[in-house]
Amino acid sequence: MGEFLSFLGNNLSDFWTYTGFANATSGHLIMILIGLGFIYLAIAKEFEPMLLIPIGFGILIGNIPFNMEAGLKVGIYEEGSVLNILYQGVTSGWYPPLIFLGIGAMTDFSALISNPKLLLIGAAAQFGIFGAYMIALAMGFNPSQAGAIGIIGGADGPTAIFLSSKLAPNLMGAIAVSAYSYMALVPVIQPPIMRLLTTHKERIMRMPPPRKVSHTEKVIFPIIGLLLTAFLVPSGLPLLGMLFFGNLLKESGVTRRLAETARGPLIDTITILLGVTVGASTQASEFLTFDSIKIFALGALSFVIATASGVIFVKLFNFILPKHKRINPLIGNAGVSAVPDSARISQVVGLEYDPTNYLLMHAMGPNVAGVIGSAVAAGILLGFLM
Amino acid sequence: MSKYKVRIFLPFIALLGFCSCNHTESNVKTVLNEVLTYNSNNFQDDYGTHNAWIEIFNKSYGSVDIAGYQLKVSSQPGDTIAYYIPKGDIQTIIKPRQHVLFWADGKPSRGTFHTSCVLDTLKNNWVGLYDSGHKLIDEVVVPVLGKDISYARVRDAAKEWEIKGTDDKHYVTPNTNNLTIERNEKVDKFQEKDESGIGMSITAMTVVFTGLLTLYILFRCVGKIAVGLSQRAKDKSNQKFVEELNMKKEEKENKSVCGCNDEVYAAIAMALHESMGAVHDVEKQVLTIRRTSSPWSTKWNALRVIPQRK
Numbered sequence: 001m002g003e004f005l006s007f008l009g010n011n012l013s014d015f016w017t018y019t020g021f022a023n024a025t026s027g028h029l030i031m032i033l034i035g036l037g038f039i040y041l042a043i044a045k046e047f048e049p050m051l052l053i054p055i056g057f058g059i060l061i062g063n064i065p066f067n068m069e070a071g072l073k074v075g076i077y078e079e080g081s082v083l084n085i086l087y088q089g090v091t092s093g094w095y096p097p098l099i100f101l102g103i104g105a106m107t108d109f110s111a112l113i114s115n116p117k118l119l120l121i122g123a124a125a126q127f128g129i130f131g132a133y134m135i136a137l138a139m140g141f142n143p144s145q146a147g148a149i150g151i152i153g154g155a156d157g158p159t160a161i162f163l164s165s166k167l168a169p170n171l172m173g174a175i176a177v178s179a180y181s182y183m184a185l186v187p188v189i190q191p192p193i194m195r196l197l198t199t200h201k202e203r204i205m206r207m208p209p210p211r212k213v214s215h216t217e218k219v220i221f222p223i224i225g226l227l228l229t230a231f232l233v234p235s236g237l238p239l240l241g242m243l244f245f246g247n248l249l250k251e252s253g254v255t256r257r258l259a260e261t262a263r264g265p266l267i268d269t270i271t272i273l274l275g276v277t278v279g280a281s282t283q284a285s286e287f288l289t290f291d292s293i294k295i296f297a298l299g300a301l302s303f304v305i306a307t308a309s310g311v312i313f314v315k316l317f318n319f320i321l322p323k324h325k326r327i328n329p330l331i332g333n334a335g336v337s338a339v340p341d342s343a344r345i346s347q348v349v350g351l352e353y354d355p356t357n358y359l360l361m362h363a364m365g366p367n368v369a370g371v372i373g374s375a376v377a378a379g380i381l382l383g384f385l386m
Numbered sequence: 387m388s389k390y391k392v393r394i395f396l397p398f399i400a401l402l403g404f405c406s407c408n409h410t411e412s413n414v415k416t417v418l419n420e421v422l423t424y425n426s427n428n429f430q431d432d433y434g435t436h437n438a439w440i441e442i443f444n445k446s447y448g449s450v451d452i453a454g455y456q457l458k459v460s461s462q463p464g465d466t467i468a469y470y471i472p473k474g475d476i477q478t479i480i481k482p483r484q485h486v487l488f489w490a491d492g493k494p495s496r497g498t499f500h501t502s503c504v505l506d507t508l509k510n511n512w513v514g515l516y517d518s519g520h521k522l523i524d525e526v527v528v529p530v531l532g533k534d535i536s537y538a539r540v541r542d543a544a545k546e547w548e549i550k551g552t553d554d555k556h557y558v559t560p561n562t563n564n565l566t567i568e569r570n571e572k573v574d575k576f577q578e579k580d581e582s583g584i585g586m587s588i589t590a591m592t593v594v595f596t597g598l599l600t601l602y603i604l605f606r607c608v609g610k611i612a613v614g615l616s617q618r619a620k621d622k623s624n625q626k627f628v629e630e631l632n633m634k635k636e637e638k639e640n641k642s643v644c645g646c647n648d649e650v651y652a653a654i655a656m657a658l659h660e661s662m663g664a665v666h667d668v669e670k671q672v673l674t675i676r677r678t679s680s681p682w683s684t685k686w687n688a689l690r691v692i693p694q695r696k
Contacts, residue, residue: 116605123591123598130587137583143576146583217605217612224604232597369598376597380590385573 018072023065027284035059035279041184048184048341051157054272055180058279076280087277090172093165095274096158097242102267103158103339103371104246105259109221111365114210117317118327118362122369124313125335126377128153128306132298133381139294144168147381149295152179153302154374155186155336159239161278163378167385173281174292178299180278186341189300190307190333191349197311198329203353205328207362215253222247229376235386236379243375303336310335310366327362334363337370415450417524418515419443419485420538420550420564423505428534429487429560431500437491438505439560440513444480445543453478454518457488461506469494469501483542487561507531534558541565 016022038056042049061083062076076083089095112118133150141149148168151160152175160179164172182189222244229240249259281287311332318326330350334342346363420441422428431437440457444450453473460466469488471478475498480486489496492504505511505528514525526547528537535551536558542565551558559566580586 113605113609116602116609119598119602119605120595123595126594127587127591130583130590134583134587137581143573143580143583143586144570211609211613214612214616217608220608221605224608225601228601228604229597232593232600372601373594373598376594377590380593384576384586384590 018067018070020065023067025065025284027288028063028065030288031059031063031282031284034282035063038181038279047187048180050271051180051275052184054275055177055279058276059177059282060279061276062280062283075283076277077283077286083277083280086273087281089270089273090161090176090277090281091165091169093162093238095270096162097238098270099158099267099274100239100242100375101246101262102270104222104243104248105250105262106267107243107247107250107339107368107371108364109247109368110213110218111210111361112368113213113217113221115362115365117321118331118365119369119372120317121310121314121327121332121335121366122337122371122373123335125306125310125332125337125366125370126154126373127309128155128302128304128336129374129377129381131305131309132302135301136294136298139298141294144385145171147385148172148175149298150302151175151374151378151381152182152295152299153306153336154370154377155179155183155303155306155338155342156371156374156378157183158274159337159374159378161274162239163381166382170286171291171295173278173283173287174289174295175299176278177282177287178296180275181296182299182303183338183341186303186336186338187345187348189303190342190345193304193307194311194330194333194345194349197308197315200353202315202329203350204357205326206354206357207326207328207359208324210361215251218251219248222251225372229372233376233379233383235382236375239375239378240372243371306336307333307342328357328359331359331363331366334365334367335370335373337367337374339367339371340364342370343367414523415446415448416442416444416452416455416480416515417539417543418513418526419542420536420559421505421511421513421526421528422534422536422558422560423490423511423528423531424507424533424535426533428558431489431491431496433496435491437489438507440488440490440501440503441485441538441560442480442488442515443485443539443542444482447482449479449481451479452486456516456520457501457503458514458516459490459501459503459505460512460514461509467503469503472498485542485561485563536560538564 020028035056035058038052038059041047042052042056066072066074068075072078073081074083075081076087078084129150130153131150132153133146136146136149137143144167148160148164148171151163154160157176157180161172161176164175168175225247226240226244230237233240246259246262249255249262311329313335314327314329314332318329321327328346328350331343331346334346336342343360343363343366347358347360350357350359418440421439423438425436425438428436429439431439440459442452452471453475455471457469457471458466459469477498478486487499489500490503490505491500492502493500494502505513508530510530511528512525513528515523517523526537529549531537531549535549537547538550538559540546540548542563544564548556550556550564576583576586
């Protein structure tokens with residue numbers, strides 16, 4: 001009987017070594033708290049819930065402690081585990097182009113086509129990427145790592161994941177979480193900068209309504225857009241190709257089912273997988289490093305630089321534009337490609353100063369230009385640093 | 387096939403033909419990469435012996451199966467020895483950007499990678515690689531080489547060849563890269579010459595602006611054309627409308643709506659007046675139309691009768 005009891009005792013003590021309680025570290029607990037914070041922000045504050053809930057829950061999944069030496073094949077970094085298989089879409093970089101396909105299929109480029117000069121605001125806001133790149137270099141990161149970190153300033157989660165998986169795979173978790181976190185915090189980060197850099201007169205400036213865009217122009221746009229940008233930066237082809245392909249599905253008018261799938265079930269599926277796996281990749285042992293803290297600081301800076309450069313560019317651009325064609329600087333922030341959040345911020349801030357001045361349609365122009373601009377910038381960084 | 391379809395397909399066929407005429411060696415995925423003719427103390431084969439070897443490199447980014455390919459060697463005209471790379475060996479699949487070594491020991495019975503070819507150490511050797519369609523895809527004339535000295539491409543799949551093994555910088559590289567890359571040159575260049583990142587920022591922002599500026603110019607032109615076309619269409623429809631209006635006005639002036647003149651109207655009015663004023667019979671009953679059933683209106687006949695087995 002005594003032997004049997006000691007056998008049971010040994011079994012239970014063996015079992016205990018496999019449990020999360022026995023393997024938990026302070027790092028795991030910190031990460032679980034961060035995951036819970038994400039979920040709280042998503043549900044209570046409604047900050048990008050589509051992204052923060054999968055990422056937040058992914059952080060919980062990725063930080064359940066277990067005995068790493070037991071060969072359970074449950075961790076995201078253990079080859080052959082289910083999470084590892086799902087994570088391959090991130091590491092091999094095929095989730096981001098599929099997300100771009102969906103973005104293309106849901107984006108209306110009419111505002112941009114009717115007023116193509118707004119494209120330049122999308123280009124100007126990319127300075128956030130290169131501003132952060134320079135600061136990252138100064139902080140001691142090597143050029144490849146600095147490029148991967150800088151792309152956070154593009155405010156484009158899929159692009160950030162795509163680029164970091166190629167240039168700095170070891171920093172991908174921190175970069176992805178940082179990019180998505182700041183995208184969710186666009187309503188907090190951008191308005192103070194916009195107010196700081198504009199005068200009351202500028203904020204109430206009215207823009208002429210956009211002209212009606214013909215179906216032919218809408219069909220031509222993705223074709224010319226792809227040919228031009230991909231010939232210029234072939235390394236951005238996976239992102240640009242899928243973005244413009246998705247848009248052609250939408251605008252052609254004859255592939256409604258394909259467009260609906262791309263902007264509906266497909267993008268939803270990939271968003272779930274991408275969010276959960278990116279969240280799960282933030283295992284405490286990999287994520288809680290001094291580099292991650294630096295990346296978060298750089299991410300915030302890059303968003304500030306991108307927003308400021310967009311607004312300042314519009315102010316400078318207005319000097320050369322005729323009076324009746326001037327642009328409201330409040331849409332400068334929309335040059336970062338957080339679609340449509342940053343455009344919505346332009347509208348909200350604009351309405352605060354003139355309740356009859358609707359800037360949303362105008363802001364959508366630089367906003368979608370920002371998507372193209374950040375994909376081009378990612379292609380350039382890949383071409384130079386890969 | 388209609389003329390219209392022919393008109394569409396002909397340019398495509400012509401384009402395809404043009405592209406196939408332009409077929410270059412870019413389609414070739416495997417190349418001869420390095421040859422060593424006199425192996426004294428160099429790489430050993432799996433039998434522990436030193437033999438001459440020929441290295442093949444897969445320069446593509448996809449796997450290539452070289453089963454069915456042929457290696458041919460000749461040191462003088464007419465003495466060509468051919469070795470057919472056997473099928474059925476999984477090791478003949480070369481992974482992307484990887485190498486495979488064939489032993490020119492004249493002992494094909496030793497395995498897939500031991501060929502029937504032998505290289506002459508005292509003469510120049512011609513080595514050719516043929517694909518499974520017996521088409522020559524690469525060839526090289528290897529000069530007379532000393533002991534443990536190889537003739538190799540400067541770097542994998544490069545056009546230029548050089549002699550390796552003569553000094554420490556140019557070493558023989560069996561089954562591995564001809565040029566060992568120890569650092570990322572691009573990154574190092576940026577680290578050396580652009581410490582602050584300003585160069586990269588200026589270059590990249592220039593490219594981003596160039597791309598989007600070109601797109602802006604293009605779409606400004608497209609927009610102007612579109613506006614012009616829609617304006618023209620609008621003008622055209624306005625013009626047509628005005629013309630129609632004028633025509634109607636003219637017609638109204640000359641004729642009435644149905645094309646009859648006033649005399650005809652007067653005649654019709656008089657006839658009507660006469661007819662309405664005349665005496666008519668008054669019926670006592672109310673006339674109705676009774677509905678009758680017919681094969682066209684009955685519901686039963688419109689339904690499909692399900693056939694039943696009897």
